[in-house]
Amino acid sequence: MRRRSALAAVTTLAGTAIAGVVSRPGGNDPLLAAAREGRDDIVTETTRLLPDTVHETTLYELTAPEPGPTVIVFGGVHGDERNGIEAAHDVTEWAPDAGRLVVVPETDRVAVENDERGGVDGDLNRHFPANQDPTSDLARGIWNAVERYDPDVVLDLHRSLGIYGFHQEYVGQTLFHSTDAHGRAIANALTADAVPWYLPFHRFTSQESTAGGPLLFQKAAAELDATSYLFETTAFLLDHATMTEQSRLATAHVLAAHGGLEYDTGIGVAGAPESGQESETEPDGGTNA
Ligand SMILES: [Zn+2]
Numbered sequence: 272m273r274r275r276s277a278l279a280a281v282t283t284l285a286g287t288a289i290a291g292v293v294s295r296p297g298g299n300d301p302l303l304a305a306a307r308e309g310r311d312d313i314v315t316e317t318t319r320l321l322p323d324t325v326h327e328t329t330l331y332e333l334t335a336p337e338p339g340p341t342v343i344v345f346g347g348v349h350g351d352e353r354n355g356i357e358a359a360h361d362v363t364e365w366a367p368d369a370g371r372l373v374v375v376p377e378t379d380r381v382a383v384e385n386d387e388r389g390g391v392d393g394d395l396n397r398h399f400p401a402n403q404d405p406t407s408d409l410a411r412g413i414w415n416a417v418e419r420y421d422p423d424v425v426l427d428l429h430r431s432l433g434i435y436g437f438h439q440e441y442v443g444q445t446l447f448h449s450t451d452a453h454g455r456a457i458a459n460a461l462t463a464d465a466v467p468w469y470l471p472f473h474r475f476t477s478q479e480s481t482a483g484g485p486l487l488f489q490k491a492a493a494e495l496d497a498t499s500y501l502f503e504t505t506a507f508l509l510d511h512a513t514m515t516e517q518s519r520l521a522t523a524h525v526l527a528a529h530g531g532l533e534y535d536t537g538i539g540v541a542g543a544p545e546s547g548q549e550s551e552t553e554p555d556g557g558t559n560a
Contacts, residue, residue, distance in 0.1 A: 298516055299464040299523075305534040306523045309366030312336050320375065321412035325391060328380040330416060331363040332373050339369025340423040340529045344522055346375070348396050348427055348487060350382025350389070353511060354504055355428030358518035367526060368533040373420055378413060396427075400485045401493035410487075417491060424529045425491040425499040428518045432506050437472050443505025444473050446521065447480040449492035452500055454479065456538040457524045465517050470508065500525055 314334045321327050346352075346359030359376035377383040382390035389395065390409065398410035405411045417425070433441025446461070448454030454477035461475045480501070482492045488499035502521040504514045526532045528539030 299520055302464075302523050302527065302534055302536065303519060305532055306362075306365045306367075306519075306526065309368045309532070310336055311366070313366050315363070318416075320416055321409065324408070324412075325381055326379075326409045326412060328375060328377050330373065330375050332371060333363070333365065333367060334371050335367040335369050335531070337369040339367070339371075340531055341371045341373065341420055342367075342424040342426065342526055342529060342531050343373040343375070343417060343420060343422040343491075345378050345425075345427045345487065346518075347377040347379055347383045349394070349429060350377075350379050350384070351386050352388075352428070352430045353386075354430050354514035354518045355502075356383060357511075357515045358428055358522060361519060362522055365526075367531045370423075370531050371420070372526065372531060373422065375413070375416070379409060396487060397485045399487045399490040401483050401490050405490075413487070414490070417487075418495070421495055422491065422497050424525060424531075425488050425497045426522060426525050427486075427488045427499075427501045428522070429501060430504045430506055430514050430518075434472050434505050434507055435476060435478075435503070438507065441505070441507075442503050443507060444475050445503045446475060446477045447488070447501040447503070448477060449482060449488070449497070449499040450479060452479075452498045453525075453528045453539045454500065457500075457521070457528060460524055460536060460538060461517065461520055464520050465513075473505070473508070498529065 316332045318330045346355035363374045379390040379395045392407040398406045405414045431441045431443035434443045435445040446458045458475040458477040466473045488501045491497040492499040504517045527534045527536045530540045
């Protein structure tokens, strides 16, 4: 840690003792600047998904001048997880260097408007069984869009109330990912960027996830061969601004690792392949993820 960061961390720690909530511990401003300030010849188009229904929501398609990967980012699959919604809205203003960046900030719009986890048909992220039809109108509409784009990479932004491995049944501070993803390297980078030394339990972990589950990112991996991620931050000791910043950073790292940003994070297309085994666990479990 650089000296200035260390001093900032100590100052924040003093603040923590009083406030009990950590606000904006660190970040990676150069990476986010690269995401926000790329070329100015990005073409942005918007599409209405499930038009003229209660589920109608906006999809943003940002096309960069250079060829590259198609990356889809989802926020608001769970309507009360505001970090992912806000981060995804910010991402609609980004400037990728290559490929297409597709963003759906308010995936379950009824749930988002009600500030609740589930919408009309309950928890949307249980409606995507692999190799079967999605099990709700909303899930079918979302999946149609995913199939149309046939993405190389899918990222779904969430938050939990607790921390994976520390609070039973909670899955926060974890990057779940498909087999071919850069989960471990990105989790380590997020820890280096955004987790101060005095919050050791908030260090990010990565978990390879079985592709046969009913979650959107799992279906994308199983049926479309997409490299898929589900990001979970936590509301435990972190305020909204911090959770949102972590969600932005996760998105920028995924984008960079797969060639959507010309920024050397040392991960993925800009770095060496990962090695090592990770255990399999179910993400987004219970009713609290
Ligand atoms: Zn969630």
